Amino acid sequence: MTEGEKTRLIxxxxxxxxxxxxxxxxxxxxxxxxxxxxxxxxAARATCCCSATGSVLP
Structure with missing residues (x-):
């Protein structure tokens, strides 16, 4: 496992x-x-943004 992979996993x-x-x-x-x-x-749907990857989920 590379250092980058470890960082992403954490x-x-x-x-x-x-x-x-x-x-x-x-x-x-x-x-x-x-x-x-x-x-x-x-219920309201909130937008979720993953700070680790920058991806946005509806």
């Missing part, structure tokens, strides 16, 4: 950890809203 791992944390937070907020009986709001 960046990808960090990005996935960040995404996973945001998903856990969103789930927690949703579960709290449901438990409180708050009305549901429509």
């Amino acid at each position: 960046a990808w791992s960090n990005e996935m950890r960040n995404v996973h944390e945001r998903l856990r937070k969103a789930l927690r907020v949703t579960q709290e809203a449901i438990a409180a009986g708050d009305p549901a709001e429509p």
